[in-house]
Amino acid sequence: MKAKYLFIAIALTCAFCACSREEESLFDKSAAQRAQEALDNANEVFSSAANGWEMIYFANPESEGYNVLARFEKNGRLIATAKNSATTGNQLLSDSSSTWAVKNDYGPILTLDTYNKVLHAWADPQENGVGLAGDYEFLILHADPKFVKLKGKKYGAYYFLYPLEEGITNEQYFDEVAAMQKQLFANSNILRLHADGKEYMLHGGNSGIFSLTAVGELPNEEEEDVYPFATCRNGIHLLYSFLSLEELQYELKDGKLVGDKGSIEQIAPAAYVLQYINFSSGSWSIDITETCDSIKNVIATIDEKLKEVYTKNKKKASVQSLRIKKTSSKKLVLEFSYYGSSSKATTTMNYVFDVQAEGEALKLAYVEPEDENAQLTLDAFPSIGDLLKTLTGTYKLTPVQPLNPSLGLRLDNSSNSLLWFNMAK
Amino acid sequence: MKKIYQILFIGAVMVGLASCKGDKFTESIFIDPVEDKDAFTVEFDNWLYEHYTMPYNVDFRYRLDDNATDPNYNVVPVSMGMADTIAHLALYLWYDVYDSVAPAGFLKENGPRIIQLIGSAMINASQGTEKLGQAEGGIKITLMKINKMETNNIEQLNEYIFKTMHHEFSHILHQKKTMPKEFEQLSAGVYDPDGWQYTNEVEAWQKGFVSPYAGSQVREDFVETIANYIVKPDAQWEHMLEVAAGEKDGDKLIIQKLDMCRSWLAEKWELDLDALHEEVQMRQNDMDWDKIMSLGFMNK
Numbered sequence: 001m002k003a004k005y006l007f008i009a010i011a012l013t014c015a016f017c018a019c020s021r022e023e024e025s026l027f028d029k030s031a032a033q034r035a036q037e038a039l040d041n042a043n044e045v046f047s048s049a050a051n052g053w054e055m056i057y058f059a060n061p062e063s064e065g066y067n068v069l070a071r072f073e074k075n076g077r078l079i080a081t082a083k084n085s086a087t088t089g090n091q092l093l094s095d096s097s098s099t100w101a102v103k104n105d106y107g108p109i110l111t112l113d114t115y116n117k118v119l120h121a122w123a124d125p126q127e128n129g130v131g132l133a134g135d136y137e138f139l140i141l142h143a144d145p146k147f148v149k150l151k152g153k154k155y156g157a158y159y160f161l162y163p164l165e166e167g168i169t170n171e172q173y174f175d176e177v178a179a180m181q182k183q184l185f186a187n188s189n190i191l192r193l194h195a196d197g198k199e200y201m202l203h204g205g206n207s208g209i210f211s212l213t214a215v216g217e218l219p220n221e222e223e224e225d226v227y228p229f230a231t232c233r234n235g236i237h238l239l240y241s242f243l244s245l246e247e248l249q250y251e252l253k254d255g256k257l258v259g260d261k262g263s264i265e266q267i268a269p270a271a272y273v274l275q276y277i278n279f280s281s282g283s284w285s286i287d288i289t290e291t292c293d294s295i296k297n298v299i300a301t302i303d304e305k306l307k308e309v310y311t312k313n314k315k316k317a318s319v320q321s322l323r324i325k326k327t328s329s330k331k332l333v334l335e336f337s338y339y340g341s342s343s344k345a346t347t348t349m350n351y352v353f354d355v356q357a358e359g360e361a362l363k364l365a366y367v368e369p370e371d372e373n374a375q376l377t378l379d380a381f382p383s384i385g386d387l388l389k390t391l392t393g394t395y396k397l398t399p400v401q402p403l404n405p406s407l408g409l410r411l412d413n414s415s416n417s418l419l420w421f422n423m424a425k
Numbered sequence: 426m427k428k429i430y431q432i433l434f435i436g437a438v439m440v441g442l443a444s445c446k447g448d449k450f451t452e453s454i455f456i457d458p459v460e461d462k463d464a465f466t467v468e469f470d471n472w473l474y475e476h477y478t479m480p481y482n483v484d485f486r487y488r489l490d491d492n493a494t495d496p497n498y499n500v501v502p503v504s505m506g507m508a509d510t511i512a513h514l515a516l517y518l519w520y521d522v523y524d525s526v527a528p529a530g531f532l533k534e535n536g537p538r539i540i541q542l543i544g545s546a547m548i549n550a551s552q553g554t555e556k557l558g559q560a561e562g563g564i565k566i567t568l569m570k571i572n573k574m575e576t577n578n579i580e581q582l583n584e585y586i587f588k589t590m591h592h593e594f595s596h597i598l599h600q601k602k603t604m605p606k607e608f609e610q611l612s613a614g615v616y617d618p619d620g621w622q623y624t625n626e627v628e629a630w631q632k633g634f635v636s637p638y639a640g641s642q643v644r645e646d647f648v649e650t651i652a653n654y655i656v657k658p659d660a661q662w663e664h665m666l667e668v669a670a671g672e673k674d675g676d677k678l679i680i681q682k683l684d685m686c687r688s689w690l691a692e693k694w695e696l697d698l699d700a701l702h703e704e705v706q707m708r709q710n711d712m713d714w715d716k717i718m719s720l721g722f723m724n725k
Contacts, residue, residue, distance in 0.1 A: 077465035115504035129548035
């Protein structure tokens with residue numbers, strides 16, 4: 001009996017002991033206090049950037065990225081500036097007449113609660129009820145003075161804000177973004193991404209949405225692998241990271257767009273030249289004014305002969321352009337254009353060249369006139385033959401912008417340092 | 426024992442009274458104007474408080490809270506500039522009109538409690554329709570497409586804003602005091618709640634309705650008759666009656682309906698419908714923008 005009472009006493013003691021310890025709260029403040037603190041912090045952070053924020057704005061998860069400069073003033077005024085083709089007609093547009101606020105709604109929310117011509121342009125439903133499907137209320141996912149991440153409440157795209165350093169004006173900012181866009185994507189430039197042990201081609205940079213294709217593989221037409229991004233002053237900012245890479249920002253350094261774990265580069269210039277001739281049906285124009293003396297002299301000789309023959313157009317008769325391109329019959333040619341005949345148009349003749357990449361170098365070798373007319377012109381102006389022979393050779397290529405050689409290449413003859421010329425797309 | 430209860434009772438009453446001591450009963454159901462004297466909108470907010478909240482007990486909302494909108498539609502807020510202009514215009518062409526004609530305190534007692542401005546319309550592209558305004562429970566009137574308003578186009582302002590306000594306000598009035606039973610008989614059986622939008626204006630007039638929407642249901646017919654009569658210039662109203670005459674004497678039906686509305690407003694609300702019409706027409710013909718936009722022109 002005693003044992004029974006003893007057992008009951010021990011059991012009760014254990015039971016009360018178990019109850020006596022209060023469960024420690026995970027948080028040291030109440031939910032309401034924490035919510036208020038989050039609001040206060042967000043308010044403080046938004047108005048903390050002295051020169052405002054660089055906002056990388058993706059209207060929705062399928063949208064290209066846009067650049068917006070946004071200043072959230074302590075008094076509730078929002079000043080936003082943008083320049084893009086979709087909403088401002090490529091004009092710098094600023095609006096300082098609207099308001100912003102931070103409120104609580106399942107967490108802190110940034111609301112742009114009066115109309116701002118810059119920031120509501122994407123959310124305006126326009127005629128079709130949707131417009132560019134942008135948001136004007138955002139969940140605040142992260143907010144500190146160096147970085148803010150938002151998520152659109154309705155369409156769910158992410159928005160990234162970085163404080164803009166002092167001294168940068170709106171005009172400067174957008175000029176620098178435009179310069180970077182040109183540097184990276186002018187002439188439909190295709191970039192190369194190295195990720196997961198593979199090499200990928202990044203097309204469509206001009207549209208603000210990369211299409212990704214593994215080199216050597218056919219693009220998946222049914223489900224295109226696309227990556228929206230915005231061009232920034234120092235590189236690019238993605239909406240989602242590439243493949244298994246986790247980074248969103250790539251900065252231009254030493255001719256590459258460099259991230260923490262991956263990089264975007266360009267193929268060797270010689271291969272690049274051929275890529276554009278073969279796949280993009282593009283042509284390369286040789287600069288006939290900024291070139292070495294040998295080429296200048298040959299062109300001057302051709303000009304003199306043209307003036308002799310075309311007496312009526314003495315003043316105008318001259319070589320107009322030289323382009324490396326692929327003809328409709330898929331021959332690589334040097335297109336020689338000159339002005340001289342009685343007609344007002346320039347005349348063009350094609351001379352077939354063998355163009356090949358030899359490692360880092362590009363080999364040009366004259367083969368023959370493409371047709372009878374080209375042969376007749378060559379017979380009439382033998383110095384054209386001198387030009388074709390002069391150009392024949394192996395060249396070392398130096399791009400002006402390593403990530404976008406289409407903007408300009410210097411070709412130096414490997415065996416004659418005095419022979420060089422420039423060409424661009 | 427009794428004493429203990431007496432002490433407890435007195436104590437409870439004192440505690441109760443003490444807890445009421447801090448309450449401030451104001452004339453408005455809404456909070457005081459902005460407390461942040463440095464706020465960007467402080468001047469406008471104070472003006473709204475002085476000219477809407479205090480005299481009419483109205484919360485004039487120009488900031489948009491997404492939760493207060495229909496999530497099936499995409500809308501954007503109104504611009505500060507348009508909010509300012511419409512707030513002034515609404516005083517001139519709506520609130521001050523009733524003040525001039527109606528018994529004292531009429532709007533403060535019966536007017537809407539909330540006016541919400543929205544910059545865009547609610548567009549239903551698949552049906553090809555857009556919603557320009559709505560009233561919720563006689564309390565809130567939402568006015569839309571405000572950013573697109575041409576402020577010197579009185580016809581557009583009437584169509585999208587002021588006629589809508591008279592329309593929605595008339596709903597509030599007939600929800601408080603029932604509309605005449607005889608009105609319900611005038612076009613009984615002719616209303617088409619699902620197909621009214623396929624009727625054009627002339628067809629509607631000739632059926633005895635002042636607008637296609639009036640042909641949707643009897644209560645819309647009632648408020649549309651009042652709202653259209655108030656805002657339409659005499660020449661437009663007469664033209665409508667002429668066209669409405671047609672073969673079915675639609676004009677007579679419209680006149681009959683208007684008479685009923687006129688009598689009902691006079692009897693139930695001491696409101697002179699013709700005086701409202703005259704006052705609005707006079708103001709529409711005298712759109713002095715300096716006067717309209719000058720802060721506090723009404724000096725209430």
